[in-house]
Amino acid sequence: MVVDLDLEESERGEYRVVAVGGEIDVYTAPTLRERLESVLESGVTKLCIDLTEVQFLDSTGLGVLVGTMRKMGTGSALVVVCNRPHVLKVFEVTGLSKVFDIRHSIDEV
Amino acid sequence: MSSRAGAETVRFSFSPRPENVALARMVAGALAERCGLPAAAVEDVRLVVSEACTNAVRAHQRCAREEAVSLTCHLDGSFLVEVSDAGCGAELSADSELPEPGTAEGGYGIPIMRLVASEATFDRNETGGTTVRLVVGGRDARREGDAA
Numbered sequence: 001m002v003v004d005l006d007l008e009e010s011e012r013g014e015y016r017v018v019a020v021g022g023e024i025d026v027y028t029a030p031t032l033r034e035r036l037e038s039v040l041e042s043g044v045t046k047l048c049i050d051l052t053e054v055q056f057l058d059s060t061g062l063g064v065l066v067g068t069m070r071k072m073g074t075g076s077a078l079v080v081v082c083n084r085p086h087v088l089k090v091f092e093v094t095g096l097s098k099v100f101d102i103r104h105s106i107d108e109v
Numbered sequence: 110m111s112s113r114a115g116a117e118t119v120r121f122s123f124s125p126r127p128e129n130v131a132l133a134r135m136v137a138g139a140l141a142e143r144c145g146l147p148a149a150a151v152e153d154v155r156l157v158v159s160e161a162c163t164n165a166v167r168a169h170q171r172c173a174r175e176e177a178v179s180l181t182c183h184l185d186g187s188f189l190v191e192v193s194d195a196g197c198g199a200e201l202s203a204d205s206e207l208p209e210p211g212t213a214e215g216g217y218g219i220p221i222m223r224l225v226a227s228e229a230t231f232d233r234n235e236t237g238g239t240t241v242r243l244v245v246g247g248r249d250a251r252r253e254g255d256a257a
Binding site: 023025026027056058059060062063064066067069070085086089090093094095096098099 | 127149163166
């Protein structure tokens, strides 16, 4: 069984949106990390990571998101979209729901 | 394979490769469903099993050991799983706490297991690797599920 991530980029207002689909774990997290790094290297300063279609997220996925936030300097903006209760729970139990700007729908971006 | 009819133990093992963590998570989730846990607790099982198996795979990678990672699941209303590896885990500490939120890219796995499972213990086993014992659900979880 091979689990792949779906990654799609689009623009929404001033934001570059990276929509992720699938399960983010130790196997797929490097794919997400590489994509987000290349987006930042292209000069994007307003980034929206849309996790609406993510069925599973664990600590390795969190690590990628924290790494992305740290790479984005002051004056840049990172928004995370997420509405699945069990994915939100991972942010909540780790205290990261207070650190990330989390919206429940892409319409709120 | 009877469903929800009494206690049952299921054992399986996998090669310590990252792509197999999803497989372990899927099997554990299916077993948790079968023992009657509500949907939210099934997701908790998938999460904590993923964290334990991720640590096991990394512990094997750290010292290039190829032995299988084994899972023993006891289904008896609640879900108890033991994840055993033969790898080189980090020093086990009794008090690994969450990193200051937003400051670290790693270090969330063990705190997540402790916060999401109703019991989480970490012990050195006879191979020199680690055995993680996790319990999810039980009477309280089932009551919540019945009320929902």
